[in-house]
Amino acid sequence: MPDIPVRNPIAVLREEFDDWAVLFNPDTADAFGINPTGVVIWKEIDGRRTLTDIASAAADRFSEVPDTITEDVAAFLGKLAEKGFIGQGVGP
Amino acid sequence: MSIQVMRTPREVEVQITASCNLRCRYCSFFDHPDPEYRDLPKEEWLRFFDELGGLGVMKVILTGGEPFIRDDLPLLIDGIVRNRMRFSILSNGALIRDETAGYLAATGRCDVVQVSVDGSGPPTHDVFRGAGSFEGAVRGLRTLMRHGVPVTARVTVHRGNVGDLPATVRLLLKDLGLPSIGVNAAGTLGSCQRNGDQVLMTPSQRQEAMETLLRLADSYPGRIQASAGPLADGKIWRHMEEARRGGDAPFPNGGRLTGCGCPSSKIAVRSDGVVVPCTQLPHLEAGRINRDSLGGLWSESPVLEGLRARVSVPLRDFPYCESCSYVDYCTGNCPAMAFAELGRVDHPSPDACLRRFLAGGGAVP
Numbered sequence: 001m002p003d004i005p006v007r008n009p010i011a012v013l014r015e016e017f018d019d020w021a022v023l024f025n026p027d028t029a030d031a032f033g034i035n036p037t038g039v040v041i042w043k044e045i046d047g048r049r050t051l052t053d054i055a056s057a058a059a060d061r062f063s064e065v066p067d068t069i070t071e072d073v074a075a076f077l078g079k080l081a082e083k084g085f086i087g088q089g090v091g092p
Numbered sequence: 093m094s095i096q097v098m099r100t101p102r103e104v105e106v107q108i109t110a111s112c113n114l115r116c117r118y119c120s121f122f123d124h125p126d127p128e129y130r131d132l133p134k135e136e137w138l139r140f141f142d143e144l145g146g147l148g149v150m151k152v153i154l155t156g157g158e159p160f161i162r163d164d165l166p167l168l169i170d171g172i173v174r175n176r177m178r179f180s181i182l183s184n185g186a187l188i189r190d191e192t193a194g195y196l197a198a199t200g201r202c203d204v205v206q207v208s209v210d211g212s213g214p215p216t217h218d219v220f221r222g223a224g225s226f227e228g229a230v231r232g233l234r235t236l237m238r239h240g241v242p243v244t245a246r247v248t249v250h251r252g253n254v255g256d257l258p259a260t261v262r263l264l265l266k267d268l269g270l271p272s273i274g275v276n277a278a279g280t281l282g283s284c285q286r287n288g289d290q291v292l293m294t295p296s297q298r299q300e301a302m303e304t305l306l307r308l309a310d311s312y313p314g315r316i317q318a319s320a321g322p323l324a325d326g327k328i329w330r331h332m333e334e335a336r337r338g339g340d341a342p343f344p345n346g347g348r349l350t351g352c353g354c355p356s357s358k359i360a361v362r363s364d365g366v367v368v369p370c371t372q373l374p375h376l377e378a379g380r381i382n383r384d385s386l387g388g389l390w391s392e393s394p395v396l397e398g399l400r401a402r403v404s405v406p407l408r409d410f411p412y413c414e415s416c417s418y419v420d421y422c423t424g425n426c427p428a429m430a431f432a433e434l435g436r437v438d439h440p441s442p443d444a445c446l447r448r449f450l451a452g453g454g455a456v457p
Contacts, residue, residue, distance in 0.1 A: 010176060012148050012150070012176050013148065014100070014102070014148040014150065015099055015148075016098045016099060016100075016102070017096060017098065017099070022150075024148075024150050026150070026173075026176045026177055026178050026201060027200055027201070029178060029203070031150075
């Protein structure tokens with residue numbers, strides 16, 4: 001899982017319904033359904049924020065936050081990386 | 093009762109041209125009174141594709157007319173690719189050249205090119221499409237396959253090709269080796285409204301087509317698709333009959349006009365730039381591209397809202413359906429077919445009515 005994740009620039013976020021969105025890679029036609037928390041995390045990925053920054057931003061957005069938020073965000077980012085929606089930043 | 097509507101359309105069907113090299117007698121595109129049959133300049137389409145990209149649309153389906161008739165087709169596809177979308181093309185195949193096929197393959201974004209093939213040879217294919225069209229369709233398919241473009245074929249069943257269905261399916265799935273094909277039937281839309289007497293299947297042919305296609309679907313598992321026409325009717329009618337005999341609970345989508353789910357995820361644009369819910373309903377004008385915001389039309393157009401509201405209409409409100417023993421398993425089917433036959437979309441389609449089919453001497457296959 002990348003410490004400073006970077007979005008795959010080709011990926012498209014489609015917020016289809018109030019409680020559901022899709023990340024879509026038009027090059028591969030892969031689509032990955034994500035929930036509102038996933039959408040918040042996706043929007044925080046800007047190539048500068050670290051895992052800790054992103055977990056902290058996500059925690060600020062919701063009222064009931066589990067103690068495992070950092071691990072949960074890390075696991076989610078790991079899935080995004082596995083599916084090619086994010087990569088690792090390579091320095092300044 | 094309402095349908096869950098996506099925030100923006102997932103797919104947009106675009107009639108990229110009003111020109112075609114053929115004049116098929118059952119064409120659903122030509123001979124509607126409402127559209128202006130003219131082409132928009134590429135700049136208009138490219139601007140529109142930019143808007144679609146901003147809305148997160150995933151796929152554009154290019155139809156016509158015949159899309160390959162446009163010399164600037166690659167430039168239009170560039171606009172789709174640039175906006176992070178994928179595309180499909182519906183074609184008669186005859187104008188597909190090596191250069192264009194190579195270009196489609198190189199984009200890596202083409203889901204499929206669908207070529208219409210109605211017979212195993214010229215006698216059945218050309219009868220309503222015109223001399224030379226079979227050769228053009230097969231040549232087009234072969235050209236696409238040679239370049240590695242994903243392909244499928246659409247067989248439109250009509251009065252002249254029912255007996256040829258087994259050979260047609262064999263040609264497409266076995267001889268040419270297509271992964272899968274789709275099947276539908278000529279319906280009373282567009283040009284077919286004036287040629288129906290020559291083109292539409294007789295009731296006995298419809299029965300034969302249904303039984304033949306169900307057999308073929310068993311012989312080629314998962315490789316023959318249908319969302320309308322004899323194969324789709326045969327499958328759903330079998331299911332409805334089993335449910336009726338078993339006294340099953342109503343189908344989740346049964347008993348109301350739920351037959352069309354398209355307005356929750358798709359929209360279409362005519363060749364003259366007018367936005368409509370579906371290319372088969374070209375008279376339902378919601379707005380115009382590059383003048384109206386597509387996102388705004390999607391969420392606020394009374395035309396779309398009206399079509400979406402169909403799902404709340406109970407079939408028992410219609411006198412013919414009120415006493416029907418299939419009513420709880422029926423969806424009322426396609427609003428475009430209902431409009432073509434009755435002049436209204438908020439009505440079940442008589443063409444897909446099982447009770448009517450049985451009353452006319454038909455049998456559940």
